[in-house]
Amino acid sequence: MTDDLHVSYRRTGGFAGLEMAAEAEGPELSGEVARIADGLLARDADTAGPGSGPPQGADRFTYVLEVTRREEHRTFSWSDAEIPEDVRPLLEELGKRSEPRRAG
Numbered sequence: 001m002t003d004d005l006h007v008s009y010r011r012t013g014g015f016a017g018l019e020m021a022a023e024a025e026g027p028e029l030s031g032e033v034a035r036i037a038d039g040l041l042a043r044d045a046d047t048a049g050p051g052s053g054p055p056q057g058a059d060r061f062t063y064v065l066e067v068t069r070r071e072e073h074r075t076f077s078w079s080d081a082e083i084p085e086d087v088r089p090l091l092e093e094l095g096k097r098s099e100p101r102r103a104g
Contacts, residue, residue: 002026002034008066009094010101015059020098026069029093036090040067041074063091 005026012019026034063083065076078084083091 002038004069005034005038006068007037007094009098010064011061011095011098013061019101021101022094022098024094024097033090033093036087037067040076041069041072
């Protein structure tokens with residue numbers, strides 16, 4: 001059930017170094033994307049794909065995704081090249097919702 005699901009998204013890096021951020025509740029997400037977020041809670045952060053080190057190159061991005069449902073919470077971090085294929089639709093939808101966030 002995605003009614004009590006909360007997802008927080010951050011994308012940092014890139015040529016301009018601009019941080020983009022978005023938050024969404026489960027019912028705000030499309031069905032497929034909400035299922036992806038819900039499924040991430042069943043994974044350990046280590047099994048959702050490689051952890052992110054510093055991006056390789058000035059124009060690369062790092063993505064941080066936090067998924068919460070009640071007391072369950074997982075944080076995932078990936079560089080562009082490390083994003084698991086099954087997670088890409090979730091990051092794409094949240095990326096469309098994202099807005100610039102001031103550093104600090």
